[in-house]
Amino acid sequence: MRSLLTPSSPRANSGLAYRFGWWIGRAIVWFLMVSVGLTLLYKWVPVPITLTMVTDPNGFDKSWTPLSRIDRTMVSAVIAGEDAKFCSHTGFDKEAIEKAMQRNASSSRLRGGSTISQQTAKNVFLWQGTGWTRYARKGLEVWFTFLIENIWGKRRIMEVYLNVAETGLGTYGVEAGAQRYYNHSAARLSAIEAARIAAALPAPKRREVNTPSGFTRRHGNAIAARSGVVRSEALDACVYE
Template sequence: MALAFLKPSRVSKSHGPAFRIGWFVGRLIVWFLALSVGFTLLYRFVPVPVTITMLTDPNGFTRDWTSLSEIDRDMVDAAIAGEDGKFCTHDGFDRAAIETAIAKNARGNRLRGGSTISQQTAKNVFLWQGTGWSRYLRKGLEAWFTVLIEQLWPKRRIMEVYLNVAETGIGTYGAESGAQRYYNRSAASLSPVEAARIAAALPAPKRRAVNGASGFTRRHGNAIAARIGVVRRDGLDACVYK
């Protein structure tokens, strides 16, 4: 039925403007659903070639797609420890974190997010960054793509894509490019502290220095490094390493 709806057809001139607008919007919705599901299925199996964020980065971008099997487990566990401790147990949304973020935002002017790794992956792969009115549209689309990747990708694939498209520094994307930039080595041989400092910079990679980290970034990185053992001990990465 959907395919038939996508075929070119004519709308009778006898129909009013409301009908024609509805018909046009309906076709757009079907096209969007078909394309979003299609690309999500495609990216389950093939590397994401480029993202809107990369293409619009004024600093250009460096990215080296790397299989998760070639990324040190400490980097995976650092991402879970720093970004999303419930990664293996939630359905893409950490409702407790979202409620906490809403409450904090209501009490002050500084916006705080409650995004999971799945939500960040959906945004980074399919959508755009930035604030303003478009942020609300993006949040709605982000929720849709989060549901899609949680349904169509295994958790291991979500983590693999995340660690290849997340910005790890100015013009630098992915764990491999970050490891090469900051430590002159492959992401396969990161130490817990090195992985933790990359993870500490993930929320604000243009402002948080990985090399020579100081202040909050250094403290946060040390805290993440200490939690890496907890992630592994408690099986918080079990969905990635079954």
């Protein structure tokens, strides 16, 4: 006798939809558990390695350094150069994002409006690159930025950022960068040294830190000047309060 429950019947389709939904739901729950768990772990434990480091064709050199052993001039420099509203936003700078969207609408060269928090979330948990995966990454970046802002807080975000950001070819973190470029630790960076590292951060593979010229030199000088404003106006207060 032929079964009345064929694969195309409403009841069969309902069963398939239920199983599909069950697996999707389970995947979402696991993702939430793992992402929150990793974020909680990295609140206290140094980030051992990132996907960017693993996939770097130049290898990687890093040296985890507590924020207490990184000169405050470096913090001022990255805030001046990368995210002046770091202490006042909750992970996203709406004005910077809108300006980036306006620039990108009239230019073939894409520019981002990412905050230090967003960059940290991407560097620690996600991947680099462009293409269609960039849109998936951006969605995940929002989630991880929300997590680190609410679980880590500003000081920990800054500490992790300064340890995982790429500062040169195969070089990660400001300690490794300071040793590479200046032959001394990040604990005693001058304002101009910190500014030059910060100036290279958006494109560390292309911008020279030791003997900068052109845009990198001018940008570094501008960051050094703005770093004084960061300190005088306590724009880095959330890191040291």
